[in-house]
Amino acid sequence: MPDVTLYDTRTRSLQPFQPRDPARVGIYACGPTVYARVHVGNARPFVVFSQLKRFLEHEGYGVTLVGNITDINDKIYTAAKAAGVPSGELAAAMAKAYREDTDRIGLGRPDAEPHATEFVPQIIDLIQRLLDADAAYVAEGDVYFRVRTVENYGELSRRDVDQMDQGEGVEGADLKQDPLDFALWKAWKEGEDTSWDAPWGKGRPGWHIECSAMAEALLGVEFDIHGGGVDLVFPHHENEAAQTLAARGAPLARIWMHNGMLELVGEKMSKSLGNIRGLHEVLDEVGGEVLVLYFSSGHYRQPLAFSDERLEDAKRSAERIRDAARRLVRGESAEALRPHRDAFFAALRNDFNTAEALASLYGWIRDANRSEEAVGDADLREMLEVLGLEGLLTAPEGAPEEAKELAVQRDQARRDKDWAEADRLRDELLTMGWIVRDGADGPELVPAS
Ligand SMILES: [Zn+2]
Known part of the structure; x- marks a missing residue:
């Protein structure tokens, strides 16, 4: 197999990809908390890790991609209360909307999409294990993780332990033995409509422990790649790593991969104006292929500017590919185009650089368009399939x-x-x-x- 390198957040370095078992590579990518319809930025990790799976399969690996859905979370309870609906109903409706919206991207589904509500027994077992190891303690029905039991805590996010804030606000602050500790379980409170029974009392799990338990249940510990948006490095991933290490004495994942965030530019769309565009709205405007092409136009680790201009660029690029594809014939591609195809895959092998890979793909198209003889489509098909853009090869028929x-x-x-x-x-x-x-x-x- 050709060498693939990936950037690992924990070691801050490019690492050769050496999976434990090439036939069974495990990827866990953190998915959305389903309290509202997702916005276009939430689609980036979905796209990045779906494409990474396709690419690794192209390289000869067998890959299992797990993309979880967080359906137990404070944000859901707050939103449900505001909307006057049962929290379970809101979470189920938003999870369904998430599946429908992401289906329209056209990259297929992850191999498993665990919901936290389906894994409560495993979550309780993991918390019990932490209590038994004295890495956690019960305080008035809550359970907290004793952060200072983990020697290298802060290694993933490279933060000074004494400067850390778990972002839990005042909630439970008086129950924590150390302000650095974070909640593994929150006791049921009056007015909450969802709870589960645990040996230490009724309540619900915290967000971080949900992912540790689901990832372990589906991929085991020390699986190959843990992914997500760079906004999740701290506290979410730092805490996932700490919990699993304390409970199992083994790292949760071997490589930690993080995608950059979408940056809103221009006056028309800003967070403060509250008009961030929904994924479904962007799909209504441009469709899945253009959106995938837009995401692929930047390196996954870099922030990506989101604007109408950038979507228009992607639209033009999609047309350029479609136009070229119409002129191709089925079959092997010309030898002279081979270097572009090879450069495309070399770019992906070097920390999954889709932006550089696309430049090679456009080079291939430019030379194919100049060719005076009929050009076979095999190379282009191979490149587009890895990015999930094979749909650009078929010209749409007219609508009735x-x-x-x-x-x-x-x-x-x-x-x-x-x-x-x-x-x-x-x-x-x-x-x-x-x-x-x-x-x-x-x-x-x-x-x-
Ligand atoms: Zn997670």
Whole structure:
């Protein structure tokens, strides 16, 4: 197998990828907390780790990708209370919406998508193990992790232990033996509509222990790659690593990979204005392939600017690939194009640099377009499949009149701000096999893969 290197957050260095068992590589990527519809930024880890799985499989590895769904969390209880619905109902509805939204990206599903609510017995076992090892203590029904029992705590996030804030606010502050300690379990409080029974009392698990338990249950300890957004390094991943080390005497994961965040630019969209765009809205506008191409245009570790201009760039790139693909014939690609294809994979082997890989892919297209003889599509197909963009190889067929009529009606409903009707028409189109996108030149119909 060719050498693959990946950047490891813990050691702050590029590491040769040497899985324990090449046939069974385990990747665990932290997924969303389902208290609201996800925004476009939440899709980045989904895309990065889905593509990484495809790439490692291309390199000959067998890969299991686990992407969890956090459906036990304070944010859910707060949001459910505000909306006046049972918290379980809100979490189930938002988890369903997450699956539907991410389905539309077109990269398939992770091999397993554990929900915290399905793993409460394993979570309780892990907490019990920490209590038995004296790495945790019970205080009025809460359970806290004794951070200073872990010698190298702070190693992952490179923070000074004495400067750390677990971000738990005043909640439980008077119960903690050390302000650095964090909650593994929170006792049930009056008015909360969800709880589980544990040997130390009724309540619910904390966020960090949920991931430690789910990852171990599905991949064992010392699995190959633990991933997530760079915003999760502290406290979430630092705490996951500490808990598992204290409970099992082994590291949770061998390599820690973190993707950079989306940065909002321009006046039209900002966090303070509260108008961060939903993933489903961006998919309505540009579709899965353009979104994947947009994400692939930056190195996964770097922040990525999010703007209409960048989406337009990705749209043009998608058209360029589609145009080139239409001129290709089925079969082996010309030998002269080989260096571009090889450079594409070399870039991915070097810390999964999709931005550099795409530059090689465009070089391949440029030379293929210049060729006076018919060019075979094999190289392009191979490259696009690894990025999950094979859909660009097939030119969409024209939509039937009936679908076009529905698209016009939906456009009118949107103008009238009748969102329910617009959604209904969109769903009707989807059952007919068409996705409607709101482009700059009005609605456009594309086949639902
Ligand atoms: Zn997690």
